[in-house]
Every structure is written in C-alpha cells, then in structure tokens.
Amino acid sequence: MAGPGGSYLKRRLLRLQIGYLLSEGPGNSKDVPIQLPQRVQVDCDLYLESLTGFLVLTRTKEGILIQGTLKVSHARECDRCLEAFDHRFELNIAELFASPPDANISAFNVDSNGEIDLAPLLREEVLIEESYRTVCRDGCRGLSAITGINLNHEQEAQVAAVPSLDGGTTIDPRLAVLKQLLK
Numbered sequence: 001m002a003g004p005g006g007s008y009l010k011r012r013l014l015r016l017q018i019g020y021l022l023s024e025g026p027g028n029s030k031d032v033p034i035q036l037p038q039r040v041q042v043d044c045d046l047y048l049e050s051l052t053g054f055l056v057l058t059r060t061k062e063g064i065l066i067q068g069t070l071k072v073s074h075a076r077e078c079d080r081c082l083e084a085f086d087h088r089f090e091l092n093i094a095e096l097f098a099s100p101p102d103a104n105i106s107a108f109n110v111d112s113n114g115e116i117d118l119a120p121l122l123r124e125e126v127l128i129e130e131s132y133r134t135v136c137r138d139g140c141r142g143l144s145a146i147t148g149i150n151l152n153h154e155q156e157a158q159v160a161a162v163p164s165l166d167g168g169t170t171i172d173p174r175l176a177v178l179k180q181l182l183k
C-alpha cells in the first residue's frame, strides 16, 4: 500500500541548506515554505502522499530552531475496517537542530555541510501520530464479527443485518448453519 510503487520524490528534498543562517548571528530567522504535493519518500518504509506547510528557521546560540506546522497526507489502513484510506493530519514542529552537534541539547543536528535533514524528525513525528488508533471516517462501522465483511459497504451491511421481525425465519443463509447448531 505505502510501498515504493509508482513515482515519488526522493528524500533528498527533505534536506535544507541552512549554512547561510548559521553564519548569521543568533536571532536571525528565515521563512521556508515546504511544498511537496506529491508522494515523497521519508524512509525506506515510509512514504507520504503529500507534505505542505511552512517552517520558520531561527538561528539560536545552540543551532537552528525549527518551528511551524506541516500538513501530512499518508496512505494507511483503517484500524477498524482495515481498508486503505488517506490519513490527513497536521504536525506541529518545534525542534532544535544543534550546531555543533551536542546530544545533550538535541538528538538532531546541523551536518558538516550546513544542512539539516527533516526526514528523521518527520519519521519520528509521523510514527507518534500514527501510534494512536485511527479510523477511515467518523462512525466507521468496521468489520462484521460474524462474516468479517466491511459494514461500511451498504449492500453488504444489509446482508449482514437482515431483520428478523417475523420471528427469526428471515436469516442470512450464512447464519442458518449456526441456527441449526443451536437447536
């Protein structure tokens, strides 16, 4: 589903050259729009369908502070009905990229080429966001406990929920076997 099928933008695009900002003094900042409206690779096993938003990069004494909100679209499976859907959410980013690298200050740093790589940060943020149970739509009906079919598909839902107002003579043929066993 989220595999490398089809074309996608290379994760190289998630690297930002910020050497110019490092050479400026603390307090200087730069607005950086992120416009990746197509599938983009974040890691070998993580692709986003789009990534857009706006980041403000600020030079601090310890490095570069990145703040902003990114809109993410990620193809994934519904936790209730297991169908693929386009999960859209916003990530609020506030992270310091240390320069020089200092593990006591931040797990992220500006590399020796004056670049910061957003990919590891994005991967971490997306995985946290998606560790929560997520469904494809409000009121997703999930799978039938009896037949396993997706109850969101109306026709199938009708089959699975045949009313038995006449005392139980109208019954899904697949349930008739069960009824026999109960006798």
Ligand SMILES: [Zn+2]
Pocket (backbone or CB within 6 Å): 078, 079, 080, 081, 082, 083, 135, 136, 137, 140, 141, 142
């Ligand atoms: Zn669902």
